[in-house]
Amino acid sequence: MEPRKLLSSLFYFSLLSLLSGNQQVVGSAHHRHLFDFRPSKLFVFGDSYADTGNLGRSVGRSWKEPYGITFPGKPAGRFSSGRVLTDYLAKFVGIKTPLTYKLRRVGGEYLSNGMNFAYGGTGVLEITSPLPNMTTQIGFFQQLIKEEVYNSLEIQQSSAAILVLSGNDYSSYLSRNGSVQGFPSFITQVVNQLILNLKRIQGLGLKKIAVTTLQPSGCLPQITVASSFQKCNGTLNSLANYHNLLLKQSVAKLNNETKETTIVIIDLYSAFMTVFTNKSDHLGSTMFENPLKPCCVGISSGYVCGNVDESGTKKYTVCEKPEAAFFWDTVHPTQAGWRSVYSALQANLQ
Template structure:
């Protein structure tokens, strides 16, 4: 009970922070190309570290459903390693910056021409700690990959200084913690450890030369279909979201501390919590163009326990059901938004990106 009281207290604090962040939504209505003219920011590349919310094809084909049908059915028209029916956060951010989506580290052998837009080191399922033993590179290892490329002169410090960096951390460490028998009573302490390691990683990326880093807050994990299924996809899990708010509060404090040490705002938070909840509560995007009648219900659902989107039985029969139109659904599978879902959220995020992705 004491643990929940602490979380409820933090929820109030964090909600206040989210309201402050949200108010900028109305103050900053610039389109990116306008802000680029005003501030003179022309990013040369985008570098990406993190998990499935940012992975555009790093994870091995033998290891993930993201390489199976019906993933990728909207874009590029076939499975391509994205955990969605189409484009995800990385794609929308790259487009926002006037860049093509950066090539994934796994596929960098496609040629030097593909390296010009930066590189994506994110692996679906990863975290700041090991989430699947040594099978997935955690964030520290992903940064190792990048640092080796710098040592090999594939990229220079100037490349990083003149580019944007996306760091996506959306909850896999916590899923692993609980799956391995971690007690809920010890979750607050573990959240602190996750944030401390994330802080180490952010320091390291900045030390390599990054001047503009955006790191995701946790989305409302209690609103993901894997958590709302027990309520027939009608109610978010409040307890989970309280824990999420505690993570986001500590993240806010860590980022403020890092920026205070350098005297500038090198690191900014991409408020996924607010963008998720805004779209889910309003059942549409900010412009009212995309509508989601049942926002908590996913498009692709496993037919029974143990089966997930993309699963087939021994005879190859599909063990999942698929909605008629992914464009009318916010969530794609048990954890990830559809392309339309990401597009809707990006309409709420654009003002923040206009404000933070500029050189001062």
């Protein structure tokens, strides 16, 4: 990665973000409600920030120890020590966490809270075949409507959708290209596809939809390790800001074009930064002494949280108090981290 080149090409985008306005943004003091009604069903699309167990055991380290150490006490498919963003958003709208898509055939009352189609490691574009990207996930939802697992009237009157993304498209781009050349146009490609996904969900009858901004990607432990977890990378945060600016502008335009549908933006970037700045969950008692340092880390280069060698020996360490850490591994928050993000959002949603 060439931070100086990225900074020179994207610096002005972060300045432009200060000028963006007129969007309905969750986390802004001007908009205090996620939706103007309480949905009885929530349909979730996205990646590991939202996945509650769709990714298979054979490919997902979220099913390996020590994931799930806080909740439910064992690995359960969440990329965290416990609960993730989906759990807290469901809590906010007043329903139980939606069933994962892979368990859809259990039927009955388990379907009553909606469904989670998110798969860890996926993106907006086709970057992780055969894992289902967001477009494919929406296809799964469309098929369930066609099969009348959920009827159209139910979708229109009592349901909401949330689209969550953490930047896997951009990580994949960097790994393929080795540099940031062409990044601005690629960001536009990602956002354009995201808007097409929003339009497609609108076409399925959902009138209440939310989409998250990117978190400050320059603050992820996989980046801040270069500064011993002391400093965010402003260059990569400018990249996230540019994505978020384009997203907000595109959503504002889409809302103007489709008056019957409300699309709101859940501002994860601001929520994360609020927690980092305060170094605490200001609505609770959790204190993050160093919010950029992960709890579960590999013991040497090349090892990640959950890895073991051929004899089963752990190649990672876990901090003594996961509840006192914001980040769980190099990318994902702990349950305490997600709770603090939820609190930062909730402060403006009452």
